[in-house]
Amino acid sequence: MTEAKKPVKLLSGGNPQIAKGDGDGPVQDWIAAAPGWKSTTAAGVDGLVMRLLPDVQKAVRWNSPFYAAGQGWFLSMHCFTRYLKLTFLNGAHLSPLPPGPSKDPNTRYLDIYEDAPPDEAQLADWIRQAAARVGWNGF
Template sequence: MSVASPLSTQQVSELVMANRAIRAPYYRADHDEGVRFTDLEKGLQWGADVVPALIDLFWVAEDTRDDHPDGWVGFARHWRGATLRVEFDLFSELDDSEPILVVNAISGREGQEAVVDEAFGEIELPEQVPTQQEWEERQKRYQAARRNDTTDGSAAVRAYIAALPGWKREVAARFDDVVQHAVPNVRRAVKYHQPFYGIEAEGWFAAFSAFSKHVKLSFVCETYLEPVPPSGTGPERQALDLKETDTMDEEQVASWIRQAATDPGMGW
C-alpha cells in the first residue's frame, strides 16, 4: 500500500496493522490543560489506547503547524466516552513504498456531539461509540499482526533515529552505521519503544535509548564483554552512556558489537 495525499483513516489503519507504526522517542500522553477525564486520569497508554484509536480514526488531516511538514492529526472515540487526539508524522524513504507512522502525542478532548480543537476548530463526533470489547479486539488483532511480522524493521529504526533531536540523532545514526559494518547480516526492529539489533533466529545483541542528557548504547550478551563496558548491572545489560560532549570510540564499540553478536542475550 502506498500512501497518497490526502491520507485516509483506512490507510492509517492499514499501516498500523502492517506493523508500520512506532512511538516517537519523545512521545507525550496527556490531556489539555484544564481538561479532566475521570476515567482516563491514570494516563493514556500506547497499547491499550493509542493503537486501538489509530485503527479506528474517524477524522484525519494534515498538521497545520509550520514546523511539522510531515505531520498529521487524527481523532477517535474512546470506549469510555472521551475523544482522543493523536499527532503523528509519516516517515518515508525513496526505496520504501510504505511510510512509517511515528506517533508523537495523544491527548483527550471533551464533548458529546462535537469537540473544539485549537488548530481545526469544531469537529463533529460520530454518534457511534465503540464498546470496550471492540476496543480490546482491535488491540488483539494488532498484537497478532506484530507477532506474525517477519520483515526486517530497518525502516522503523531509521524513522526512530530521524525523530531524535540534534546531537542524539547523530550519535544514534553513527551507532547504527557501526552495527551495520560490524555485523552485515544484522536485523533491526523497534521493540519496547527502542531500536534493537539482532541476528535472525539467534537473538538480539544490541540496542540504544535516548535520555535527557545522554544516549545509552546497550550490549545484550550472555557473557561479559572484554573489556567490560563502563555501565550496566549484568552481562545482558552492559552499556556505554554518551553525553553531548563525549566522543564515540567506534573501534571499541564495534568490538563490543561483534562480541555480543556471537552470543546474543535476548531471544528472537
C-alpha cells in the same frame, strides 16, 4: 497524493515514541525523530552496526531500536535527557566490560554524551563480540 507523516511524540528524556515494527524502516524513523545530536550519534551507531554486520536484523520495541544477529538480540538504543544509552544485552560477557552496570547480570551499558563520543574502535569490537554470542530472545 501522499499523506504527510504526523510529528513523532518525544517521551520522557526525549526518547521518540515509535510504533513497534520489524526491519530497517521503524529503526530509521526512530533515528530521524531522536532529538538533536542524539539523532546523528544514533545514525552513526546504526551505520557502524550495518558495516560490521550487513545482515543484521532490526526492530523497534518499547520505543527503542534493537539489533539481532543469528543468535538473538544483542544491542538496543534509548534516548535520555543528557545521553544516548546503548544496551549490550549480553554485555557481561564482553571484554573489556562496557562501563555501565545493570541490575540484570547479563546486561551492560554504554552512555554516550554529546561532548564525549565513544571510541569507535572499542565500540566496533563490542558490537562484533556481542553479535557472536548468544543474545536475548525475549520477543
